[in-house]
Amino acid sequence: MSDHLSPSGDATAPEHLDVVVVGAGLSGIGAACRLRAEHPGRSFALLEARDRLGGTWDLFRYPGVRSDSDMFTLGYSFKPWRDPQSIADGPSVLAYIHETAREFGVDRHVHLRTRVVSADWSSADARWTLGVEERAEDGSVRGRTLTCSFLYACAGYYDHDRGHAPELPGIDSFRGRVVHPQFWPEDLDWTDRRVVVVGSGATAVTxxxxxxxxxxxxxxxxxxxxxxxxxxxxxxxxxxxxxVLPPALAHRAIRAKNILFSTAFFQFCRRRPAAARALLTRRAARALGSAELVAEHFTPSYDPWDQRLCAVPDADLFTALRKGRAEVVTDTIDTFVPEGIRLGSGRVLEADVVVTATGLRLLPLGGVAVSVDGTPVELSEQFVWNGAMLTGVPNFALCFGYSNASWTLRADLTHRLVCKVLRHMDRHDAVAVVPKTAPRMAGHPLLELSSGYVLRSIAAFPRQGDRRPWRVRQNYLLDAATVLHTPLSRSLDLVPRTAPRRRTAS
Structure with missing residues (x-):
């Protein structure tokens, strides 16, 4: 694994690569594996801003961090998950990513502490010029540029540098310690202390x-x-x-089983919300042992999958509540006081440690400022083609996974689609490719969830349309049957190698 990009030999000329992948997390490593397998002759690099590969799975180190999808589908289709746990702890997921990178030889293409801050497409040169910041181990930063023919953003949609921090009245008066899960301190000791976790999402229930x-x-x-x-x-x-089955066949069968179940359950929730509410309420009451507590604390006003469903393995949250080791309070914060939190009801929750599991911030493209021929691209004005490429932005793709199923299922489809687009360019001897201008149609948010973290930031993201190939569907079965079979010539514009170059952005 490289700490930085190797010198180009000419101090005044930027290094050039065929493909640059932004991010070396679960998605970036998967993309690199696909590129290496399907395009072995292409040069590529993964540029990772952090000190270690792993992305989200290296960033989040709070107690109990785990996958929120089963690992048979969150893992790679080409790298079977061998661990007995289906819902895996964070360190196991991180080890799996590292193992995959080594096994498929893509760890040698990872460049750590290398943040892409800007990307400008030149129509005249048919290439991207990337502004990067390379951070040394002593913290010093130097800027440089490099170029690439194709840019693939696999940095996810979380802001790794900042979490959501709502205003907490009176926080300065609190005598205890306040921590955010995204930046978990290694020295925090909560043994025999009173802890209040503020929040009710996946992080809090973990x-x-x-x-x-x-x-x-x-x-x-x-x-x-x-x-x-x-x-x-x-x-x-x-x-x-x-x-009973050979390993490869068992892996395919388990993935198929889990994909079918998760898809069917999501469709059940969306099409029969009343029945889904009844089912989830009944199961929670059985696990918690109290229909009254479920009615008060685990029966939302919204329907299932209007926001992401929180999965708790082996009912561990309900077990902690039932055994009296934890409690749930549904109330609002009036103000922090020296000894804890005073609620809207007047009750004071005494605390030594407060964990603000108040959500994440979304950040498009990992914060890379994208421009075409020097003109900044307004992401919110662009449509997403096949969940992967943007109108007005040549030779560019972004990886955006599912919100209702394992992220990697959609991510891998996008990796394979990018490889197909690159082959399409080769066959036509093209230097650039861009989705045809989107027809007049209604724009919709890229993520159609009512979760607070989505509503706060989604307006800054590109939009989806109301029909194929501009519709971003949350259905792997439909996508698997259609995405890779999209007739590329009908929906992509190519710039032949010999054609006059001109500006292509809108």
Whole structure:
């Protein structure tokens, strides 16, 4: 693995690569594996701003961090998940990413502490010029440029440098310690201490049972309930399939089983919301042992999958609540006081540690400022073609996974589509490709969830349209059958190598 890009030999000329992948997390490593397998002759590099590869799975180190999808589908189709746990802890997921990078030889293409800050497409030269910041181990930063023929943004959509930090009245008066899960301090000791976790999303429901094992008391303070579903931490049917089938066949069968189940359950929730509400409420009451507590704390006003469903493996959250190691309080914060938090009801939650699991910030393209021929691209004015490429931006793709299923399912389809587009360019001896101008149609948010973290930031992202290939569907079965079979010549404009170059951005 390289710390920085190797010198180009000419100090005044930027290094040139065929493909640059921004980000070396789960998506970036998957993209690199696909590029190496399908385009072995192309030069490529993964530019990673952090000190280590792994992306989100290296960033998040709070207690209990785990996958929120089953690893048989969150893992790569070409690298079977061998661990017995279906819902895996964060360190296991991170180790899997590292193992994949080494096994497929893409770790040698990763350049750490290398942040892409700007990308400008030149129609005259048919290439991207990237402004990067390289950070040395001593913290010093130097800027440089390099060029590439194709740019692929695989940095996800989270802001790794900042979490969502709502105004918390009176926070300065609190005598205890306040931490945000995104920046978990290694020296935090919550043993035998009173902990309040503010929030009710996936991070909060993970933290509460993990911290309850050692804390004196853990309270999850939520403004409103979230749909929470208990799922098995270990997939017994997968275990049975792996006992009787060859490894490769078992992997395909388990993935197919889980894809079918998750797709069917999502469709059930969207098409029969009343029945889905009843099912989830009934299952929560059985796990918690109290229909009254479920009615008060685990019955949201919105329908299932209007916001992302929180999965708790082996009902660990409900177990901690049932055994009295934790509690849930549904109320608003009036103000922080020296001894804890005073609620809108007047009750004071005494605390030694407050964890603000108040959500994440979204950041398009990892914060890269994109321009075409020197003109900044207004991302919110662009449409997404096949969930991958943008109108008005040549030789560029972005990776955007599913919100209702494993991120990697959609990410891998996009990786394969990018490889297909590159082959299409080769066959036609083209130097540039860009989606044809989107027809007049209604624009919709790229993520159609009502979650706060989405609503706060989604307006800055590109839009989806109302029909193929501009519609971003949350359905892997439909996408698997159609995305890679899109007639490229009908929806992409090519610039032949010998054609006069001109400005292509809108």
């Amino acid at each position: 933290l509460v049972p993990a911290m309850a094992a050692g804390a004196a008391r853990v309270t999850m303070l939520q403004r409103s309930p979230t749909w929470v579903a208990a799922v098995p931490g270990r997939d017994r049917r997968a275990d049975a399939l792996r006992r």
